[in-house]
Amino acid sequence: MRILIANDDGYLAPGLAALVRACEGLGELDIVAPEQNASGTSNSLTLNRPLSVYTAANGVRYINGTPSDCVHVALTGLLEQRPDLVVSGINQGANMGDDTLYSGTVAAAMEGFLFGIPAIAFSQIQKGWSHLDVASRVARDVIERVLRQTPARSPFLLNVNIPNRADADRLPHAITRLGRRHASEPVIRQISPRGETMYWIGAAGDAREAGEGTDFHATANGKVSVTPLQVDLTDHAAVPDWQGWLSQRGRE
Template sequence: MKILLSNDDGYLAPGLTTLYRALTPLGKVAVVAPEYNCSGASNSLTLWRPVSVFTAENGFRYVNGTPADCVHVALTQLLDGKPDLVVSGMNNGQNMGEDTLYSGTVAAAAEGFLFGVPSIAFSLVNKNWAHLDSAVRIAADIVQYWLQVPLSTHMLLNVNIPNKLYSEIGTWRVTRLGKRQPSQPVICTRNPRGEPIYWIGAAGAVLDASEGTDFYAVAAGDISLTPLQLDLTDIRLISSLKEWSKGRRCNL
């Protein structure tokens, strides 16, 4: 199996190197990751300047761009043939609920999905890499099982793994995205010149962690597997919107 591995924490992140070691027994793994931490980059592509690709001493290739840039450049220029799977992670912190809209980790996987490659994003729920070895072992278990029993449909999977010992982690739970409160306000400070600068506030508190959500699963010590889709159409609103706009045209 050929795997393309990326992330959003940068090519030097412990989550990337540890996950690489866990996946190499399963196939040929090519790494193309961002040069710097790109948390919150979402699905952005760098269009206002060219991007460059470099090779690190360990053989990892890195791009001075976003996670989506990395996968886009890898699939369209760097790799010799299409990979069987795109893997993104291991992320330093959870990607659940509305986090997935902003996540560079999920975005790297989503870029693979857009190119027709099954893709999985892996995140460690709490920051600071506690029990990272257990998390990457679980990630390898999931990839190996997918290799042995592949899904019959095209897949974009978001996986969140609790920071626990391998022996203490529960079952795989298929979940839906939970919900958060709106994010906290931006924090205004001043630079050395006395000019105002603004830091984006922390994510909002959890609003919906009911049974069946990703928040519920990881709180119970289980692994959350959430299938994602990229069709943003609000199907429920179509008929109401048709009625609302019926007969309207530009008044020229």
Template sequence: MKFLLSNDDGYFAPGLTALAEALSALGEVVVVAPERDRSGASNSLTLDRPLSLRRAASGFHYVNGTPTDCVHLAVTGFMPDSPPDLVVSGINHGANMGDDTIYSGTVAAATEAFLLGIPAIALSLAGRPPTHFATAARVAVDLVERYRAQPWRGALLLNVNVPDVPYAELKGMRVTRLGRRHKAEPVIPASNPRGETIYWIGPPGAVQDNGEDTDFWAVAEGYVAVTPLQIDLTAYRQLQFVTEWLQG
């Protein structure tokens, strides 16, 4: 089995190293990740300059671009004649739940694989700072072994969040939906050395929807949250309203 690994924390991130070490026991591992931390890059592609692909001493490959760039370049340019069987993005340093998935570079890398027709998993460790990377890596192995025993019918995109606890303390896995947050906190003003006002993006808002079927609830209760994602953003319930609005 051939794996393509990426992330948004950079090729030097310990979560990526833990993931590569764990999955190397199950097949061939190719790593193509950003050269620096690109957290929050979402699904952005670099279109205003060329990209470069370099190989680090670790054997990992790194790109001067976004997580989406990494997967797109790897699948369509670096390994087009031998595509991966599965793309795994992570292990992210922190959770990617609810609305966070819209901004997440970790989820974006997996999404790009899915759009290219390759099954993908985005894997995040819900700790700040994260500690138990071995737990998340073992969850990745569990999921891959399940996949090998019972392959998915067509490409599937899973968002997986792992509680930051020892593996033995996990209560199991729950299939969940995305929860919701309140709106983000306001930006934080500051001054640069020239006395000009600059702004830091504030922290995410508090959790608003954390019902028992959500990823927020599952992780808080000690379960691995497994959320299948889709890309179709069409608001189907609004189609009739907009049609009538335009006609009226």
């Protein structure tokens, strides 16, 4: 068993160390993470400059790029052996609902999935790393259960969100779907010391679709949310309508 571990908070993040601890003893571990915090970079790959790989004193390899860069480089030239599992996290803050479209944590796992490797992204729902040791035990449990009984549909991509609670390792798990958020808050405008106008991206919007069955509902009700994800963005239900639209256009 070989496990590739990545994240988006950077190679010095406490969450990465916690995920490494969660995987210890399960097989050979390869750790490849971004040099800097790369939250919100989604699935971006760096194409306008070369990437460099460095090795920290503790043996962790880090790359001056995005989370997707880290997994992509690892799988296409850095690692001598292909991993059996890719795990990402543990992220500082939730990756639920629309967040998954922006998340570097999810993107790192998704990069492994795109290469046909089972992958899991782990996040705590609040920032600050509280009860990170417990979240590590939750991650260990999920990984062990997956390894014991691999789902029939494999490779798979799972998005796991863990409440920041001292009893998180005793909470029930719920298989969920993604909720939805309201639109983000407006940008924050500031004036630089040079008199230039600068803009900070505003905070994420509140949950607007958080009913039973969603990741928002599960974590709000004291459960660990486990959401199976897919890459196919096709609106399959709308395809017949668009086929009718195209046919109508042909008769004009």
